[in-house]
Amino acid sequence: MLFLIKGDIITLNNQSDILYQSAVVIQNGYIQDIGECSTLMMQYPQAEIIDCSSMMIMPGFVNPHYHGALVVNRGIGADTGVPPLYSRNVPQGVLLTEEECDMFNILGYVEALRAGNTCIGSNYIQSEKSIQALADLGLRGVISERIHNIDFFRVPENLYLLDEEAQYKTLTKNIEMIENWHGKANGRITCHFGPHAPDTCTTPFLEEIIRLARKYDVGITTHLAQSKMEVEEIKRRDGMTPVQLYDELGILGPKTVAAHCIHLTEEDQELLTKTNTSVAHVPEGNLKKGDIAPISSLEANGVNVSICTDSMSASMFESMRFGLAVHRLSSGLRTEPTPQHLVEMATLHGARALGMEDEIGSIEVGKKADLIAINKNKFHITPIISPYGTLVHSAQATDVEHVWIDGEWRVKHGKVLGVDEEELCARIQELSNQCWSRYT
Numbered sequence: 299m300l301f302l303i304k305g306d307i308i309t310l311n312n313q314s315d316i317l318y319q320s321a322v323v324i325q326n327g328y329i330q331d332i333g334e335c336s337t338l339m340m341q342y343p344q345a346e347i348i349d350c351s352s353m354m355i356m357p358g359f360v361n362p363h364y365h366g367a368l369v370v371n372r373g374i375g376a377d378t379g380v381p382p383l384y385s386r387n388v389p390q391g392v393l394l395t396e397e398e399c400d401m402f403n404i405l406g407y408v409e410a411l412r413a414g415n416t417c418i419g420s421n422y423i424q425s426e427k428s429i430q431a432l433a434d435l436g437l438r439g440v441i442s443e444r445i446h447n448i449d450f451f452r453v454p455e456n457l458y459l460l461d462e463e464a465q466y467k468t469l470t471k472n473i474e475m476i477e478n479w480h481g482k483a484n485g486r487i488t489c490h491f492g493p494h495a496p497d498t499c500t501t502p503f504l505e506e507i508i509r510l511a512r513k514y515d516v517g518i519t520t521h522l523a524q525s526k527m528e529v530e531e532i533k534r535r536d537g538m539t540p541v542q543l544y545d546e547l548g549i550l551g552p553k554t555v556a557a558h559c560i561h562l563t564e565e566d567q568e569l570l571t572k573t574n575t576s577v578a579h580v581p582e583g584n585l586k587k588g589d590i591a592p593i594s595s596l597e598a599n600g601v602n603v604s605i606c607t608d609s610m611s612a613s614m615f616e617s618m619r620f621g622l623a624v625h626r627l628s629s630g631l632r633t634e635p636t637p638q639h640l641v642e643m644a645t646l647h648g649a650r651a652l653g654m655e656d657e658i659g660s661i662e663v664g665k666k667a668d669l670i671a672i673n674k675n676k677f678h679i680t681p682i683i684s685p686y687g688t689l690v691h692s693a694q695a696t697d698v699e700h701v702w703i704d705g706e707w708r709v710k711h712g713k714v715l716g717v718d719e720e721e722l723c724a725r726i727q728e729l730s731n732q733c734w735s736r737y738t
């Protein structure tokens with residue numbers, strides 16, 4: 299299939315900035331050509347024309363750390379004072395049935411796709427059940443099971459008690475997922491191992507996980523230095539910082555995505571740089587807890603920092619907006635980083651974190667056609683003086699008009715193809731009411 303998309307092209311390819319009134323040519327799922335619209339129309343007369351002249355075309359968002367099923371705690375999870383996974387007082391995790399978890403995951407995936415995420419790093423429990431839905435939606439995903447062998451519900455009491463059942467179940471599920479899904483759906487689905495965090499996995503268990511990751515030749519998705527409690531527990535248990543522990547065990551490296559990375563020493567930052575470990579920055583979630591990660595310092599040291607949504611939202615626009623504010627607050631600079639840099643963090647840096655920089659994250663000839671089109675004809679977007687500034691300061695997830703993944707149309711005129719939005723939302727609201735009724 300050969301088609302040509304007309305519009306303003308935001309390439310992010312480090313060669314060209316924004317190509318106005320231009321076009322991108324897609325063939326067999328890949329970007330075939332980019333350039334001036336009339337020239338390409340003459341060069342490819344057989345191409346189907348998709349007129350997006352009133353839109354900005356850009357790479358799809360790459361969201362490297364996302365817990366889709368936690369939509370069940372949307373609008374309340376950030377106000378409980380305790381991260382949902384440590385609480386018995388909210389429906390989440392093992393307190394949900396497999397079917398409930400599956401349905402909430404599906405909503406999270408649909409929301410992500412509708413918001414312009416073309417690739418997500420999905421991490422939660424019972425993940426394999428909903429991978430088929432993710433594949434059917436056409437999403438690109440790096441999937442991992444949330445692995446741990448410490449009882450989450452005792453952690454708020456500062457008690458780290460062994461949970462052997464969780465160890466067996468979560469590790470087994472992650473292995474089965476890798477064996478059943480890694481490389482499937484025409485390569486759109488790949489898998490990681492997902493050790494939850496240094497303090498919720500014993501050191502011998504972490505050693506087993508990294509051994510298996512090497513055996514299966516897959517990456518690691520994890521949380522790292524996300525709380526003071528974690529730092530204190532690892533110092534007590536192992537006599538070092540969480541980052542030092544991961545480095546000693548061989549978990550840090552270019553195939554590892556470490557989320558949060560808030561409580562870091564200078565040595566920790568040097569280790570992340572030295573090992574080429576990518577950080578998934580959670581600006582909105584961190585700030586709502588009163589935390590700020592040292593992103594400016596990490597980037598100054600050369601760490602690849604991407605932006606993610608984490609949980610209870612799939613809007614990378616909101617993450618970019620929070621990220622800009624947090625970045626400037628932590629650095630003390632009024633105009634740095636630029637909006638363009640935030641867009642790069644939400645696309646190309648995320649692709650780099652997931653080991654896909656050569657395939658997605660920018661609009662370049664030979665890369666996969668994972669693209670989104672953003673409608674410019676909106677009151678809150680008009681006028682556009684700086685496209686990057688508009689994307690970061692003003693745009694919303696609902697401004698995404700079209701989404702293509704592997705050159706296939708997945709969102710068309712704001713509708714996720716193959717999904718009855720009204721019916722799905724009604725089902726999820728009813729299911730959520732049932733789940734929350736168990737706690738009232």
